[in-house]
Structures are given as C-alpha cells and as structure tokens.
Amino acid sequence: MSNQLPGIEISNVHLSFGDTEVLTGVNLDIKPGEFFAFLGPSGSGKSTLLRSIAGFGPRPSGSIRIGGRDVVDLPPWKRNVGMVFQSYALWPHMSVRENVGFGLKERKMNTAEIGPKVDAALELVGLTHLADRMPNQLSGGQQQRIALARTVVVEPEVLLLDEPLSNLDASLRVQMRRELLALQRKLGLTTIFVTHDQEEANTTADRMAVLDKGVIQQIGTPQDLYDTPVNLFVANFLGTANILEGAVEKQGEAARFVTKTGDALNLTGGGAGQGSIVLRPQNMRIVDQAGADTLRGKVLHREFLGSQIRYIVQTSGTEMIVDQFHHAGETWRETGSDVHLHVNTEDAVIVTA
Missing domain, CATH: 2.40.50.140 (Nucleic acid-binding proteins)
Known part of the structure; x- marks a missing residue:
C-alpha cells in the first residue's frame, strides 16, 4: 500500500436539515488505501455523511480533510473524489465509450489522450467488447461496471460508493461485491462503501462504522463489531x-x-x-x-x-x-x-x- 494515498479525517461534523439534525458530532479517521464501510439502517445518516465528503448537499460544520487538506468549503469538482451512485446515472443517449470518457472530456483533456484512458478503464472492468453499446442494451451488472469505469478513469484520490449494489438481484450482488473488492485492491484507492446490508459490509470492509440516527455507534473490523458490540443496537444490527x-x-x-x-x-x-x-x-x-x-x-x-x-x-x-x-x-x-x-x-x- 502506497504511503502517497490520501487518508480521510472527519472531525466534529454536524449537519441539520431544518430543525432535524442528521449528523451529530461525527469523528472518524479512514486510513490511506482502506476499504471502509458506512453501515446502518435507512435514515441513519450514512449516505448524508458520504455526500458531505463528496461535497454534495448543505455544508456541514466541522472539518473534512482528504490527504491533510480541508475540503469542507470546496465544491465537488475540486475535491478529486469519484462517486458511484445507486442509480448508476449513465447518460442514456451516449454509448458506453462516450459515458466512460465524459468526465475526461469535461476536464478538457486532449482527444488523443482520452481514447487510451477509456480503453484502459473498460479493460479494467472487463467490458471492452461492449464499448459501442448503449446503456439500455446492458444488464444491471454491466451498467454498474460502466459506472465504475467512468468514475475511476478520471483517477480520483478517493472512491465513494453509495449503495451501488442495491439494484442488483441477490446472486449478482454476491458476484459484484467480490469484483468491487478486487478492483479496489488493484487500484489501491481509499474507498468508502455505503450499505444497509451487513453481509456486504462484512465481506468487503477492512473496517466499518455503524451509524444510527446520525451518530457513529462503533468503529472497528467486522469481526470486532460482531464479537464485541458496545451496545444493543450494534449487537442486533450485526447478525x-x-x-x-x-x-x-x-x-x-x-x-x-x-x-x-x-x-x-x-x-x-x-x-x-x-x-x-x-x-x-x-x-x-x-x-x-x-x-x-x-x-x-x-x-x-x-x-x-x-x-x-x-x-x-x-x-x-x-x-x-x-x-x-x-x-x-x-x-x-x-x-x-x-x-x-x-x-x-x-x-x-x-x-x-
């Protein structure tokens, strides 16, 4: 694992929607190159915390540092993070190749450079043979791979995954979570994976944070949290x-x-x-x-x-x-x-x- 990879430091983060506080005093350090999971039920604040790291939504109070740089006041495009959404968000009128290269084109990269980078990203996810297809001609698993390729092609420092497997059927989720982990290990990216599924978190995460009502209940390895829960919520939520x-x-x-x-x-x-x-x-x-x-x-x-x-x-x-x-x-x-x-x-x- 490279020492040049950025870690993420979250310090005393609070966020409210009107009178409702959705994140309460969140403190968390994510190690460089770590595959980290936010685990919790619906409404626990896990996706809100992920979006705060990405720069989407209201500005939280507190500090969010990526690689030592406080990004809380920076717009998303200046944070050098890549995010894969639950819906995949592929452009329906663009081919697979055009979807993957879209971010590079927006960055005004030279056309001669875009082609090889897109080819490399498609090869990484094993879909080079589908480069000229349209999104509606792909299966759910293939669309998810394209969304990943589009994200990693811009070479982000941090990869954020917001329940990317929830739209897949059970057997495909098992296959894709293995592929996600293999891809993360190959790229060495610091990665945060949001899920409400304890099995997904247990089988992929180096460590995880269990959230409930905007508060981190416990942080540790899947084994630590399962074997030594600190309260009844964690005990009941994990297994x-x-x-x-x-x-x-x-x-x-x-x-x-x-x-x-x-x-x-x-x-x-x-x-x-x-x-x-x-x-x-x-x-x-x-x-x-x-x-x-x-x-x-x-x-x-x-x-x-x-x-x-x-x-x-x-x-x-x-x-x-x-x-x-x-x-x-x-x-x-x-x-x-x-x-x-x-x-x-x-x-x-x-x-x-």
Whole structure:
C-alpha cells in the first residue's frame, strides 16, 4: 500500500436539515488505501455523511480533510473524489465509450489522450467488447461496471460508493461485491462503501462504522463489531443476537450474570450492575442435563438449514435462537420437548445500553 494515498479525517461534523439534525458530532479517521464501510439502517445518516465528503448537499460544520487538506468549503469538482451512485446515472443517449470518457472530456483533456484512458478503464472492468453499446442494451451488472469505469478513469484520490449494489438481484450482488473488492485492491484507492446490508459490509470492509440516527455507534473490523458490540443496537444490527436482561453480581474475584428469571451464568469478568448479555446462536448448544452455565428451556420451533439446524427455544423469559451443526443420521429435537442450553460464557458480551 502506497504511503502517497490520501487518508480521510472527519472531525466534529454536524449537519441539520431544518430543525432535524442528521449528523451529530461525527469523528472518524479512514486510513490511506482502506476499504471502509458506512453501515446502518435507512435514515441513519450514512449516505448524508458520504455526500458531505463528496461535497454534495448543505455544508456541514466541522472539518473534512482528504490527504491533510480541508475540503469542507470546496465544491465537488475540486475535491478529486469519484462517486458511484445507486442509480448508476449513465447518460442514456451516449454509448458506453462516450459515458466512460465524459468526465475526461469535461476536464478538457486532449482527444488523443482520452481514447487510451477509456480503453484502459473498460479493460479494467472487463467490458471492452461492449464499448459501442448503449446503456439500455446492458444488464444491471454491466451498467454498474460502466459506472465504475467512468468514475475511476478520471483517477480520483478517493472512491465513494453509495449503495451501488442495491439494484442488483441477490446472486449478482454476491458476484459484484467480490469484483468491487478486487478492483479496489488493484487500484489501491481509499474507498468508502455505503450499505444497509451487513453481509456486504462484512465481506468487503477492512473496517466499518455503524451509524444510527446520525451518530457513529462503533468503529472497528467486522469481526470486532460482531464479537464485541458496545451496545444493543450494534449487537442486533450485526447478525442474529440473543439478548438476556439481568444484572452482573460480583463475588470476590468471580462474577456471574443473573437473569430476571433467576438463571445464573458464570463470567470471566465484568463490573457489577444492571445490563444485558449478548449471545450469538452458535454460542450455545442443546444438552440433555442441567449443569453449570445451563438454562432450562422448551423447543418452540425447528428449521433445517442444510448445514445447520436452527432451534427456537423458550428460556429465561425470552425466545433464544440456537444453531447446531447438522450431522447425517442424527436425531433432531422435537418441538415441545424440554431441553437445557449450555452457554459458552467466554463468548458472551455484557452491554449496558
């Protein structure tokens, strides 16, 4: 990774639409050459933050620095960023070649230079053979590749992707997110990818920021955020989470989590007080007998998922999702049967909000 690539520093950014604050005190550093994701539900502020970096929309307060240069007062065309929109925004009356070369033409580049650059960009996305087609003759995936080629041909310092895969069907999204990551790695561009899809973020991002109501809830690698969420919003938004409410009780150096129904789980640490324990479906297994760190329960529902059996178990006042690997010939637990859940407490996370 080149040290000449620009990083992005966002400091104390606020933005309001009328009386509604949509970004609240955003602070974030994105490393040079990093593939970074903004993840959150609709209305969380992720696209607004991306557009603020690009220079679209109202001017936010605070500082946005790209490669050490504060760009918050610069128009989009002076920021040297490239943006791919959800709609692709291709010119319908222009051929593929003309669409890709449009930005270069607007920059008054010599015609003799435009041709080779457009050819190189089309080769990069594997669509040289479609150079003379019109956008309405392309599939959704091909249009997305052309939008990427049109963006990277102007050699931006930063690549901004605003939910670029949301218009594609499920199987094509999987293929295109792999191609996006491969292209980013090849170009080495500092890249920000906005998505509401946790799977897209998990499979592409070096790090991500989870946003809710204009506030960054947590920043880290996909694994960090999944394994150690800082609050219940992050825990529920990244993957399936079982939540038990209760309190941590200290007994000398030892600690245990006591649920509201009186079940107790031993912990390796944590301070005393009210809170919730987060358990992923794979952090538990169904056993026949009660023991240390087990919860009493009843099987409410069962689903065969191929490699796994997913059980819904009523226990400790809540329904728990439990995933167990499927093995040929094994006997499944029947709906209505009484069971015990053994909890791997080393993987449990205590949160207070």
